[in-house]
Amino acid sequence: MARNRWYKDMVFYQIWPRSFKDGNGDGMGDLWGVLEKLDYIKSLGCDGIWFSPIYPSPGADCGYDIADYMDIAAEFGGMEAFRKVLEGVHERGMKLIMDLVVNHTSDEHEWFQKSRKRIEPYTDYYIWRDAKPDGKLPNNWDSNFEGKAWTWDEERGQYYLHLFAVKQPDLNMDNPLVREEVKKILRFWLDMGVDGFREDVITYISKKEGLPDDHLFPIYKGMPNYNHGPHIHEYLSEFKRDVFDHYDCFTLAEAPLVWPKQALKYIDEKTGQIDMMIQFQCQCADCLFTDYMPTKFSLTRMKKAFSDWQYKLAGRAWNMLYLENHDHPRIISRYGSEQFWAQSGKTLAASYLFQQGTPFLYQGQEIGMLNWRPHDPDMYEDVQTRYTYAHSNLKKSPAVRLQKMWRSSRDSARTLVQWDDSPNAGFTTAEKPWFYVNENYTRINVAAQENDPDSILNFYREAIRLRKSLPVVRHGVYKEHFASDSKLYIYSRAMKGEKLLVICSYSNDPVAMRVPAGFDLKNAELILTNYKTQGKLLQPYECRVYHWKK
Numbered sequence: 001m002a003r004n005r006w007y008k009d010m011v012f013y014q015i016w017p018r019s020f021k022d023g024n025g026d027g028m029g030d031l032w033g034v035l036e037k038l039d040y041i042k043s044l045g046c047d048g049i050w051f052s053p054i055y056p057s058p059g060a061d062c063g064y065d066i067a068d069y070m071d072i073a074a075e076f077g078g079m080e081a082f083r084k085v086l087e088g089v090h091e092r093g094m095k096l097i098m099d100l101v102v103n104h105t106s107d108e109h110e111w112f113q114k115s116r117k118r119i120e121p122y123t124d125y126y127i128w129r130d131a132k133p134d135g136k137l138p139n140n141w142d143s144n145f146e147g148k149a150w151t152w153d154e155e156r157g158q159y160y161l162h163l164f165a166v167k168q169p170d171l172n173m174d175n176p177l178v179r180e181e182v183k184k185i186l187r188f189w190l191d192m193g194v195d196g197f198r199e200d201v202i203t204y205i206s207k208k209e210g211l212p213d214d215h216l217f218p219i220y221k222g223m224p225n226y227n228h229g230p231h232i233h234e235y236l237s238e239f240k241r242d243v244f245d246h247y248d249c250f251t252l253a254e255a256p257l258v259w260p261k262q263a264l265k266y267i268d269e270k271t272g273q274i275d276m277m278i279q280f281q282c283q284c285a286d287c288l289f290t291d292y293m294p295t296k297f298s299l300t301r302m303k304k305a306f307s308d309w310q311y312k313l314a315g316r317a318w319n320m321l322y323l324e325n326h327d328h329p330r331i332i333s334r335y336g337s338e339q340f341w342a343q344s345g346k347t348l349a350a351s352y353l354f355q356q357g358t359p360f361l362y363q364g365q366e367i368g369m370l371n372w373r374p375h376d377p378d379m380y381e382d383v384q385t386r387y388t389y390a391h392s393n394l395k396k397s398p399a400v401r402l403q404k405m406w407r408s409s410r411d412s413a414r415t416l417v418q419w420d421d422s423p424n425a426g427f428t429t430a431e432k433p434w435f436y437v438n439e440n441y442t443r444i445n446v447a448a449q450e451n452d453p454d455s456i457l458n459f460y461r462e463a464i465r466l467r468k469s470l471p472v473v474r475h476g477v478y479k480e481h482f483a484s485d486s487k488l489y490i491y492s493r494a495m496k497g498e499k500l501l502v503i504c505s506y507s508n509d510p511v512a513m514r515v516p517a518g519f520d521l522k523n524a525e526l527i528l529t530n531y532k533t534q535g536k537l538l539q540p541y542e543c544r545v546y547h548w549k550k
C-alpha cells in the first residue's frame with residue numbers, strides 16, 4: 001500500500017496514562033479519564049494521541065514491562081474502555097498510536113515463564129547463556145537501569161540478558177518465531193483500528209553475534225554491540241513488508257544514540273523501514289546522551305542538534321519534534337527558567353513548534369509543569385531513579401545525592417497532571433492517588449490557564465493554530481542564524497516568497513535583538529510573542545515570530 005503520510009500535518013499529544021486523569025475514582029489514571037479529556041486534547045490543536053503502555057504489566061518499569069500484549073490492563077479500564085477511547089478519538093477525526101515494547105517483556109509474561117522451564121516452542125524466546133567457565137557473567141554488558149545486564153535464573157540454571165530492569169528480560173529477535181509473535185501483536189491492534197506504533201528502543205533488538213565483551217564504552221557497556229545491531233534493518237523490513245505495508249498506519253522508532261546520517265538508514269522516505277525517529281540529541285543538550293548524567297545546559301549544543309536534524313533530513317525524511325516526554329525532567333526546569341516561568345515556557349514552545357516535522361507535546365508541558373523535588377528519596381517510584389540514587393555518588397551527602405535526582409529523575413515528568421486547584425489537583429476524587437502531585441499545583445493548573453489569554457496553555461494553542469495555517473511551516477526551507485550566539489536561537493523558514501523568522505532568547509537578562517540580513521521587519525507581521533511590548537532589547541526569554549506573506 002502506498003504510504004499516505006498524513007502524520008506530516010499533525011500534532012501529537014503523549015499520554016502517560018497513570019498520571020493523566022483518573023476517571024473511576026480509584027486513584028490511578030485510566031482510559032475513562034482520557035475519555036473525559038479528549039475534547040481538551042483536541043482543543044489544543046492536537047490531532048493524534050500516543051499512549052505509553054496500557055497493557056497488563058506488573059509495573060516494574062511503569063508498564064514498559066509487558067505481561068500480555070493483546071489486552072488492556074484492568075486498572076486502565078480494560079478493553080471496554082479502550083474501544084470507547086479509540087472510537088472517541090476517531091469520531092473527532094484524530095489518530096491513536098500505541099507503544100510497542102518488544103525489545104523485552106516482563107519476566108511475568110507467559111513466554112518467559114515457559115522459557116525458563118524450557119517448554120517448547122519458548123525455550124529460545126529469550127537470550128539465555130551459561131556462566132563463563134571461570135564462573136563469571138556471560139559478558140561485561142551493563143543494563144540501562146539496574147547494574148549488570150545478566151541475572152541468574154535458578155529454575156533454568158542459566159543467565160538471562162536484560163538491557164533494562166531485572167524484570168525486563170530481552171527477547172531473542174533472531175528467533176523467527178519471536179518475530180512472528182511481534183507481527184501477530186501488530187496485526188491485532190491494527191485490525192482493531194489503531195493508527196500506528198511508537199516502537200520502544202527498537203534499535204536494540206538485534207544483538208551482535210556471540211554477544212562479545214565491549215571495550216569501547218566506559219558506561220552503558222555493551223551498547224555498541226546491540227544498538228543498531230547487525231540484523232536491525234532486516235527485521236524492520238520484515239515487519240514493514242509483512243504487516244505495515246498492508247495498513248494505512250505509521251511508525252515512530254525510539255533510537256538512543258543516533259545521528260542523522262544513521263537515522264536516514266531507517267527513515268529515508270525512499271528506502272527506510274519506518275516513518276519517523278525519536279532521537280535524543282536535541283533533548284540531551286544538557287547531558288551526554290541521557291538525563292542520567294546531566295551536565296550544564298548549553299543552548300549552542302541544543303541549537304546545533306536542532307539544526308543538524310533539520311538540515312540533514314530535509315527532502316529525504318521527516319523529523320519528529322519534541323522537547324519533553326516521560327523519560328526526561330520538565331523542560332522549563334531544565335532548559336528554561338523557573339523564575340521566568342511563563343516566558344521561558346513559551347520560548348521553548350516557539351523554539352520547536354515552527355521547525356519542520358511533526359511535533360509531540362507531553363502531558364502537562366502545555367501548562368508549564370515543573371520538576372518535582374521530593375524531600376525523601378523513598379518517594380521516588382522510577383526504577384532507574386531508585387537504582388541511581390542507591391548506587392551513585394555514595395561519597396556525597398544524602399542531600400547532595402537527592403538534589404542530583406531532582407535534576408535528573410524521570411519522575412519529574414510523572415507527577416499527576418495538574419487540572420485545577422482542588423485537592424490532588426483535580427486528578428482524582430480518591431483521597432490517596434497512586435503518586436504525588438507537585439505542590440505548585442494551586443498556581444500551575446489547566447483551569448487557571450484556560451481563561452487567561454496570556455497563559456502558556458493558550459500560547460501553545462495559538463502556536464499550533466498558526467503552524468497549521470501557514471504552509472511555510474510544513475514546506476519551508478529551514479535556516480539557522482547566528483549559530484554561535486549562546487543566548488539567542490534564531491531560525492527562519494522560507495518558501496516561494498513566504499517567510500517566517502523565529503527569535504528566542506534564552507537569557508535571564510535583556511539582550512540586544514539580532515535580525516539576519518534579508519529580513520526587513522518593517523514589512524513583516526509579528527504573529528506571536530510572549531511580551532506585551534517589543535523594544536530594541538529582547539526581554540528575558542522573549543520570543544517573537546514574524547511572518548512575511550508571499
Ligand code: NOJ
Binds near residue numbers: 064164200201254327
Ligand atoms: C524507553 C522508554 O521510553 C522508557 O520509559 C523505558 O523505561 C525503556 N525504554 C525500557 O522499555
